[in-house]
Amino acid sequence: MNQAQTVAIVAAELRLFLRPGRRSGPVAVALDGTSSLGHVVESLGVPLTEAGRLLVNGEPAAPAYRPRDGDVVGVEAAPPPARTPNATACPPSRSPWKATPATTTPTPRPSPST
Numbered sequence: 001m002n003q004a005q006t007v008a009i010v011a012a013e014l015r016l017f018l019r020p021g022r023r024s025g026p027v028a029v030a031l032d033g034t035s036s037l038g039h040v041v042e043s044l045g046v047p048l049t050e051a052g053r054l055l056v057n058g059e060p061a062a063p064a065y066r067p068r069d070g071d072v073v074g075v076e077a078a079p080p081p082a083r084t085p086n087a088t089a090c091p092p093s094r095s096p097w098k099a100t101p102a103t104t105t106p107t108p109r110p111s112p113s114t
Contacts, residue, residue: 004068005031006028006029006031007026007028007071008027008029008044009072011075014075014077017050018045022044029043029073034066036066037063037064037066038054038063040067044075046075049078052076052078054076056071057072
């Protein structure tokens with residue numbers, strides 16, 4: 001009896017997650033009949049947080065889809081995070097990781113009156 005399988009085509013940007021022997025082209029994946037598309041992608045080594053659109057036979061599919069024998073799965077890379085237009089780097093003198101010397105002496109607080 002032949003085991004059901006699918007073929008996964010992984011975007012070039014995501015191939016670094018695959019085992020070295022699987023990085024050059026489409027990857028044959030054995031199916032167990034219960035694993036979802038998300039499980040299949042993760043079993044290849046690609047985290048779902050890095051995967052963008054998932055395709056089955058050229059059509060968009062949800063991670064919960066259960067691949068069938070002969071399906072061709074496409075895994076696209078997630079788009080890079082959006083840049084905030086007014087974002088600026090923290091100035092070096094204000095970096096939370098470096099201690100900065102105090103430039104002024106603290107002002108004493110008045111003691112509460114009783």
